Amino acid sequence: MQEIKVENITNDSIRHPAFLENGIVADILRLDKIHPVISGNKWFKLKNYLSDFQASGKKEIITFGGAWSNHIVATASACKQLNIPVTGIIRGEASPTLSKTLIDAKNLGMHLHFASRTDYKNKLISGQFNNESCYIIPEGGYGHLGMLGAATILELVNKNQYTHVCCAAGTGTMAAGLLHKLLPEQHLEVVSVLKNFSGLEASILFLNPVAKAVMNIHHNFHFGGYAKHKPELIAFMNKFYNQTKIPSDFVYSAKMIFAITDLAYKNYFPPQSRLLLIHCGGLQGNASLDKGSLIF
Numbered sequence: 001m002q003e004i005k006v007e008n009i010t011n012d013s014i015r016h017p018a019f020l021e022n023g024i025v026a027d028i029l030r031l032d033k034i035h036p037v038i039s040g041n042k043w044f045k046l047k048n049y050l051s052d053f054q055a056s057g058k059k060e061i062i063t064f065g066g067a068w069s070n071h072i073v074a075t076a077s078a079c080k081q082l083n084i085p086v087t088g089i090i091r092g093e094a095s096p097t098l099s100k101t102l103i104d105a106k107n108l109g110m111h112l113h114f115a116s117r118t119d120y121k122n123k124l125i126s127g128q129f130n131n132e133s134c135y136i137i138p139e140g141g142y143g144h145l146g147m148l149g150a151a152t153i154l155e156l157v158n159k160n161q162y163t164h165v166c167c168a169a170g171t172g173t174m175a176a177g178l179l180h181k182l183l184p185e186q187h188l189e190v191v192s193v194l195k196n197f198s199g200l201e202a203s204i205l206f207l208n209p210v211a212k213a214v215m216n217i218h219h220n221f222h223f224g225g226y227a228k229h230k231p232e233l234i235a236f237m238n239k240f241y242n243q244t245k246i247p248s249d250f251v252y253s254a255k256m257i258f259a260i261t262d263l264a265y266k267n268y269f270p271p272q273s274r275l276l277l278i279h280c281g282g283l284q285g286n287a288s289l290d291k292g293s294l295i296f
């Protein structure tokens with residue numbers, strides 16, 4: 001598999017009617033360019049855990065995720081690059097055919113350990129992983145070190161020129177990191193990709209209790225729930241690609257971009273706002289859509 005290349009990230013202006021017609025400037029930070037499979041923010045969230053592991057003297061990394069987890073494959077790839085032994089505890093019994101994500105993780109050298117949904121939920125994993133030589137990275141990279149790693153995303157741009165920073169949220173770790181770096185007069189617009197995840201705000205503020213910037217969470221753009229989609233979203237992705245040549249993924253970035261253009265059309269952003277959208281990648285997830293759904 002290809003190496004992760006942070007230097008491939010670009011910050012591009014978006015020429016889209018939602019912004020052009022409303023006197024808004026919008027840029028998009030293309031973290032998706034970091035790697036064809038590894039999602040941009042997963043790498044940033046992992047960085048600090050990996051250096052903490054290296055300083056800890058422990059021998060192996062253990063982490064958690066589902067069969068389609070971007071976090072699992074990102075951890076597998078990072079550990080391969082750094083030559084770290086790693087085990088992924090996977091939610092659910094092993095099925096005879098592995099998901100593409102798990103095949104990739106396995107090919108990268110990750111050891112897969114399947115745990116029943118109940119054991120997984122109760123973190124009842126076998127004692128072999130509960131010893132001093134194992135370093136645990138929480139599911140999705142959610143935690144203080146993940147938040148601090150995600151905060152460094154904003155070091156890639158001149159952040160002070162923006163009035164609003166916009167991102168998608170699953171666990172909210174990235175949102176917490178962005179919030180950490182923003183000034184009191186700046187706004188963070190968070191688009192939740194889960195349905196009715198009312199705990200999101202508390203999860204973000206738990207990682208970042210002294211945040212100063214204004215945070216707004218948008219809960220109405222989930223299109224049916226996590227990893228769900230509707231024809232309207234797929235049509236939007238194709239149209240947005242035609243208009244801007246920017247590809248998006250249906251789980252995270254497309255929902256975020258849809259939400260921000262919709263809000264712009266509804267005059268949510270004052271004229272002369274300067275927006276930064278964070279595109280984290282996840283494009284390989286589009287492979288699970290019906291063939292021919294997307295034009296890119």
Ligand SMILES: *Cc1c(COP(=O)(O)O)cnc(C)c1O
Binds near residue numbers: 039042140169170175
């Ligand atoms: C994981 C992921 C997110 C959400 O990140 P959280 O820190 O869990 O909120 C957004 N976009 C992509 C592409 C991801 O893989």
